[in-house]
Amino acid sequence: MDISQILFYALSALALGSAIMVVISRNPVHSVLWLIITFFAISGHYILMNAQFLGIVNLIVYAGAIMVLFLFVIMLMNLNAETEPQKNKWLKLAGVVAGGCLLLVMVAALKQAEVKGQVAMLGTGDIGLIKNLGQALFTDYVVPFEISSVLFLSAMVGAVVIGKK
């Protein structure tokens, strides 16, 4: 077992464990902090696959900007474990059973998949570097890139209009 495999399993365990803690922790602030750890683990996966640009963007955009926005809103509302709304026990159990059934169905569907046995190469390849990604982004994908700027503008206007009421 070489170092990249050990890193893969460690990062996977970290991502799954902290994702479970996001769901089960009572205090919303703790949920946000666990979700940040999950995003760090996923960024580690990206860097392990040599997708360096996405790894850094994931850290800056998700763990940096979006999670700080969540934390800001939670602290603005002064939410904590006491004000946490509780569902009754059976509804929670039904949610867990439904999610478990989805997991079971997806894993069973994968049993016959034709991609089985193919390899995602770790640590090699230069398609994840910013030079190649930027070249593809500004040649083949330049129209979606410009449209996404309009999307951001409309999201900004929407947030301001909703917030001003």
Add this chain to the structure above:
Amino acid sequence: MLIERYIYLAIALFCIGIVGVLARRNAIIIFMCIELMLNAVNLLLVAFSKMHYAVGVAKNATAGIDGQLFVFFIMVVAAAEVSVGLAIIVMMYRNTHSVDVNFLNRLKH
């Protein structure tokens, strides 16, 4: 690394997000679980992009680069979604003084 390990990991993360959406009532936690599901899909897209790179690099030096660009656009859309969604949650809190999604059934009146 075999691709199915990444698929199992992404399925597990996605299902944890589904359980969070179904079992919690706090609107902000539900929103965070949606982000978790988006990230599970992003991870799978990058893994498949590396798989296609391994298969097609002999013919095309940038095989599989589309997957990583899709991840970039998903991040863009997620950022826009969060800004609008959190504004909606703040407005809901101002009107009902709670983030319990069950209070949202008042929307029908």
